[in-house]
Amino acid sequence: MIKTFKSLIETVQKGEPKTISVAAAEDRDVLSAVNMAYKYGLIKAVLVGDARRIQAAAEEAGMDTMDFEIIDIPDKEKACLKAVELVNKGKATLPMKGFVDTSVILKAVLDREIGLKSGKLLSHVGVLGVKGFDRLFVISDSAMNIAPTLQDKVEIIDNAVKVANALGNKMPKVAVLCAAEKVNPKMPATIDAEELTKMNERGEITGCLVKGPLALDNAISPEAAKHKGISHPVAGNADVLITPDIEAGNILNKSMEYFGNAEKAGIIMGAKTPVILTSRASSDESKLNSIALGVLVAQYLETFKQE
Amino acid sequence: MIKTFKSLIETVQKGEPKTISVAAAEDRDVLSAVNMAYKYGLIKAVLVGDARRIQAAAEEAGMDTMDFEIIDIPDKEKACLKAVELVNKGKATLPMKGFVDTSVILKAVLDREIGLKSGKLLSHVGVLGVKGFDRLFVISDSAMNIAPTLQDKVEIIDNAVKVANALGNKMPKVAVLCAAEKVNPKMPATIDAEELTKMNERGEITGCLVKGPLALDNAISPEAAKHKGISHPVAGNADVLITPDIEAGNILNKSMEYFGNAEKAGIIMGAKTPVILTSRASSDESKLNSIALGVLVAQYLETFKQE
Secondary structure, eight states: OOOSHHHHHHHHHHSOOEEEEEETOOOHHHHHHHHHHHHTTSEEEEEEEOHHHHHHHHHHTTOOGGGSEEEEOOSHHHHHHHHHHHHHTTSSSEEEEOSSOHHHHHHHHTOTTTSOOOSSOOEEEEEEEOTTOSSOEEEEOSSSOSSOOHHHHHHHHHHHHHHHHHTTOSSOEEEEEOSSSSOOTTOHHHHHHHHHHHHHHTTSSOSSEEEEEEOHHHHHOHHHHHHTTOOOSSTTTOSEEEOSSHHHHHHHHHHHHHTSOOEEEEEEESSSSOEEOOOTTSOHHHHHHHHHHHHHHHHHHHHHHHO | OOOSHHHHHHHHHHSOOEEEEEETOOOHHHHHHHHHHHHTTSEEEEEEEOHHHHHHHHHHTTOOGGGSEEEEOOSHHHHHHHHHHHHHTTSSSEEEEOSSOHHHHHHHHTOTTTSOOOSSOOEEEEEEEOTTOSSOEEEEOSSSOSSOOHHHHHHHHHHHHHHHHHTTOSSOEEEEEOSSSSOOTTOHHHHHHHHHHHHHHTTSSOSSEEEEEEOHHHHHOHHHHHHTTOOOSSTTTOSEEEOSSHHHHHHHHHHHHHTSOOEEEEEEESSSSOEEOOOTTSOHHHHHHHHHHHHHHHHHHHHHHHO
């Protein structure tokens, strides 16, 4: 099982480099991350976007564009469509968001003709590592689904579990987080959490162990779970943390980063392949982690499809 | 300005010890915290509850009950009422929750005849310190108000600002946290956050600087705020973090504790005095911090009233 980002990157390095298609690649930070991932032997890349600006940004990033194929499409929407089309046609393994709004690349991903639509819910899956814990945490949804319904949460869990699977965790422990560990009719999140637990018990959510409602402390700390008298394999040992809404998810993700000095990565799941997503504010390290995670999960999904 | 829990405790030690009334004191952990606070010179205490059990729990805790007044009221509801009545009659400065459900002591606090009702919204205010930050964070509401309305949030801010004031911060910087820093009609939390900012600009919320929506990173990290191009005195420098709902608040609080190794304290605000609240799972240190915080804020509110 992959328990650190170092081991994640080493695992991806062992495979053949996959090709990523970078949509609207005309950005120094994006190119710098792509170049680093190339140097690490994680990827090859097709840079789709404004060729002139890509060249300029590449110079700023001190990278040699001879190592990459460039497709000149200055229009951002069209560049996104081209990047997903390359994946659809097998010329690249997965797309990466460049200097373009997330909504624009997702629209391309969901395009009926040349996109990567699979009919499933798209959701953001974060992977975060905090010192002192023996595992990487898979967290969802911090960035896409604002107020997911019960059915949305089923799909959010499914997407997150696939990422945990790709990390080598065959039976992830999924905590459905709430503000408390008891069901309270005044707190709808606790009702959803209980229902998701039951659906898992009934075999309607498979490939993982689901428990909720759990407060964050009972989910990740065996001592806190014991203190509250909660005895369940997930309590205190959760690998996957599902938050009730985007606010809780976003705050958890950023709290782990800024207060817990977490290393992190993030991808969009639910399409035929993952979409690599890096935010402008994120560190070079985190961008590299996201690329490695995307490649790892794409490889896993391919194997999965072939079986 | 008080920037650490060490300095908080030293500040309270400088004053005359205040008397706290412990409601349903028959619990080893609660008594142990009360005894520690007594030894530190922070408080005197009246122990209200089942006298026989208090004696037994005190022995377990290795404390000398001669140092404390005991009022024998085995019934928990009545013990809570007595504890708040002692405060109402000036025989104690503020109440502390013992071995009783929070709802029971709050019902006593809100009792029209002998309670401590002030007509304001009760809210939980947490104070948390994380290494690497130059200030204590005031966080609300992690534990009481499930889905606060806009008006509730105005009162939640008011209660939190009073705590920041008591810590010596005369013009606290209040970030109204959301999942993003842009107003999005699909995310009601962002609309509330913008409205709270405007109310502050119009002078309808005073004694603090309010800014929202802010994501957690733009609220506490000057670099993240700069990256997003947000230039506002609160961005990156927030002291007070207001979460959109109880789930986000609870997860933030516990994430800071478990991933950020935060030291913490918590009280209920909105009544005539603070109510000291410690949870069973919290450390001895955190219980002591909560007692010290309660006393500090009670002192501050008294001065405030006299002015």
